[in-house]
Every structure is written in C-alpha cells, then in structure tokens.
Amino acid sequence: MPGSSRLRRSVLYMPGANSRALEKARTLPCDGVILDLEDAVAPDAKAKARQQIAEALTAGGYGTREVIVRINSLDGPWGREDLAAFASCRPDAILLPKVESPQQLCDLDEAMKKLGYDPETAIWAMMETPRGILAADKIAAGTDRLACFVMGTNDLAKDLHLTPTPAREGFATSFGLALLAARAFGLAILDGVYGDLQNTEGFEQECRQGVMLGFDGKTLVHPKQIGPANDLFRPSADAIAHATRMVTAWKDAEAQGKGVATLDGKMIEHLHIQDAQRLLALDHAIKERG
Template identity: 50%
Template sequence: MPALRLDRPRRSALFMPASNPKALAKAREVDADVIILDLEDAVAPEQKEAAREAALRALYTGGFGHREVAVRVNGLDTEWGADDLEALARAGADALLVPKVSSPQDVLRYHEALSDAPSDLQLWAMIETAGSVLRLDAIASLARQTRLALWVIGPNDLARELRARPDAGRTFLQPFLSLAVAAARAHGLSILDGVCNEFKDMDIFRKEAEQGLMFGFDGKTLIHPAQIAPCNEVFSPSPVELEWAGRVIEAFAQPEHAGKGAIKLDGRMVELLHRDQAQSLLALARRIAARG
C-alpha cells in the first residue's frame, strides 16, 4: 500500500469544481497545499461527464507545482462512479477522494475497484454519514491493508443526515470530531477538517480553523480561495511555537540530561513526549519551507 505523504504539508485543501474552466486555471496559481478537483457535489448531473473529461485534461496537462492533487469522484452507487474510477485511476492524480463512506465494506469496494491502479495512488474518503459515526475505528483500521490514507470530514452532509442545527461553534459536531481524529491517529491516517461555508467573514472562518487545529486536524478543506491564507497561517507553526520547540530539543540534548525522561525548563516540567512533539513541529516547518 502507498506510504503516507508525510513529506507534504496539508494545511489547506481547496475544492474546485472540475466543470469550471476558470477554477481549473486558478488551481495552478493559488497557495493551497492540496487541490481537490470536484466531480461530485459541485457539479450538476448534466455536467458530470464533461467535468470528468475536464479533470482528465487538467491532470494530463499538469502544472500544479508543489500542490498535491486529488479528484473527488462520484460514488459507486451512482451512474457515474464506476466510470470516474476507471478513467481517473491512471490519470496522474495523487489521490481519489470518495464520498459518503459509511462502512468498512465501502472502503473495500473502492480499493478493489482500484486494483489495477498505480501503487502510489491513494484512496481518500469523505466521512460524512450517520453510519460512519458508528464505525470510525473499523473504517480507519483498513488503512493497514488498503490504499486508504486520508479522511475528510463532511459537516454539511452529516448535519443533513443527523437533522442537526449547526451553530457557529459546531456544537453538534464536536464529539464526532474528537472521535474521528482519535480513530485516524490510531491507524495512521491523515485527517482534514471539513469546509466552513463562510468565505466572506474571515474572523468566523479563522475561529473554525483554530478549533480544527485544537482538535488535532492536519488541515482544513476549503470552498473559496479567500480562505487559503488564514488557513495556512492557522495550521503553520507560529514563531513562538518554533522557538519553544527548539529550546526543548536543545535542553534534552544537554549532557546533564542524557537518559532522562523528564527535565525542568523555564519552571515547567517537560517530558520526552514534548521533545517528540517539538521535533514533529520543526519537521512540519521544514516541509512548509521546502515547498517554497
């Protein structure tokens, strides 16, 4: 199975409708870490086949630079899903994002459908159904035996299925977000927070992105280019965090601290787990800088 692309930051993942030529052109210019060419929710039924062809042309043309490129296909339970998978499996995308995964059997169906695809093609899954809420661990466990490499939370579809009434703090989602992150981490999956429908008030967007960071997400999916800059800022290590990380690593490297599991630094107790976190933070900063 393909290894997780941990060398590439995934702070911001912008959905762009493959049916929109201007959006496809813009995708090569924006500062998002990930571009998701959308064949599903953003495309009307009568435009599905044309959008697939447009996505194929975009992938074959290339020019996305540092950006990781995924395609959100239509589900296998639709009339377009099987053709999407067959056409796009060898088109050069980094990943295919599949919608409305509710059970381990769903993941296995997609994995089997991609059996002849290149070995480095990843399977990403939208976690956005009531069924998925009850089967998070079982679904995530398939990362060890399939192409499954990343989850994307779908808050709008989930709210619809649950008949929830979303508020600014995403109160109805919070238990689910915590459990989803826990399941993803337990099985080595990357995980992206869902979209924020607000793309004009960046204060609202930033608060939601900061909440996602607090829960432990790797990044956030976006619906508008205006959301990219604040999203990248939120999910990038701050200068204060990097300074602290450097000091933690330096402190543990001192001869007098050799073999110790915990030391004092600035009146605080820090443990080896904090050193590991510091190393991960610095590694992320290096990956972002290397992206250029």
C-alpha cells in the same frame, strides 16, 4: 499509507466542470486541491468534467500541491467510470464520498489495483454520515492505502438535524470519534468547509477551533480562504521556538547518557520530542514552500 507531516493546512475544492478553475488551481497558494466530480457537478456535466479533470492531470503543472480527485460513489451511475478515467493520470489521491464501512474502501482499493493505479495513489475518505462516524475506527483500519479523513460537515449537519452555531457544539461527538480514529491509525484529518464567504471573522474562528481540536487543516470552497487557513494552521513562532529548545535539551541529555531531560524545570519525555519534531518538520515544509 498513513498520514505524515505533509502540509494540508488548506485544501481547496475545485469543480471539475469549470475549466478556468482547474487552470487557476495551478497558481493558488493552497497546499492541496480537490478536483470535484461529485456535489459540485450537475448530472448532465459529469462526463465533461471527468474529461477535463483527466486532461488537467495529464497536463500537470500543480507543483507541490497535493491533487485529489473526488469521484462519485462506486454504487452509483458515475463512480466506476470516474475511477477508470484517472488510472493513468496519477493523482495523489482518490476521495470517496459518504464512506460508511471499511468494505467500501476495500472495494475501491481492489478496483484501483485492477485498473493499474500507482501504489502510491492514496485513498481519502469523506466522513459525512452518522453511520460513517459510528464506524470511524473500522474505516480507518480498512486499507493500507487510506491516508486521510475529510469531514463532510454540511451533509453531517443535515443528517444530525443540527442548528448551525459558531462553536459547532453539535459536532462534538462526531469530531471526537473521527479524530480519535484518525490518530489511532496514523491518518491525516481535515475539517469541513465554511460556506459564508463574507464572514471572514467567522471563518477564522472556525479555523482556530479546528487547530484546537487537532485537525491538520481545513477544506475550503473559495480561494479567499486560503491565506487565513495557511496562517492559522501553521505552528506559531512561539511553538517552533519551544520545540527547538526542547529538541536541543533532549540531545544534550542524550550526549550525557541521560534517559530524560528537563526544560524550564519541566521533564521532557520521548513523546514530547516526537511532537516537537513533527512541528519542526511542518515548519520546515512551510519554509520550503515559500
């Protein structure tokens, strides 16, 4: 289940223990919501959060937003019960934390099949440990149900003993390996969260860096981050105009029986057209979203 041109500019974590947050998520302009049972939920609140998420999914009302449930590890005391609770609720994806091997995804896939999950329910993988990053290519090939990598930058920074910097130099190798693996296997990939809610400029700088690196979007911790993420991860007007001209030039060349086209004196190949069409598809989806 490879990643597609589905919008994932802004994907907001919502704690499953907070019923008001689950309700509010239905009205927010984010592309997706992660209903969280892991880090955002205390041990004594896991059962209540699990029930509330199941009720929210059953009630629906999330519109075109992609709805993902982050469960606890299947090896821990809550993960199996988490997974069993949502088989009939049809979330868009199950997000597994701390993925370090393809076997974890195969085990999750098998468990989902036994529980009767819809075949279209995807698996997302948190990439947040050194072992996980080193096995990124193997994890990406782990199961056809896998659709997306999510960078867990807080946990990764802790394990790598990183000192936070605006340019995030310490993540260079981790980002590179995860991005290469995701693109090699047709997966989407989302940047990690930004926790300083008062530093709007810092958040926007990190979004711009994410765009430059090639992430599809950013995971968020507060609704105030949705607007900037949506704006910064959308194709620019100039990029859309150029993509439109490129596709037109290619079609004209094809009509004339030519195998290549030129635009502004530069050669256009099929690989350029594929990327142009991807941008145009994203732009169309954004306009459809309103």
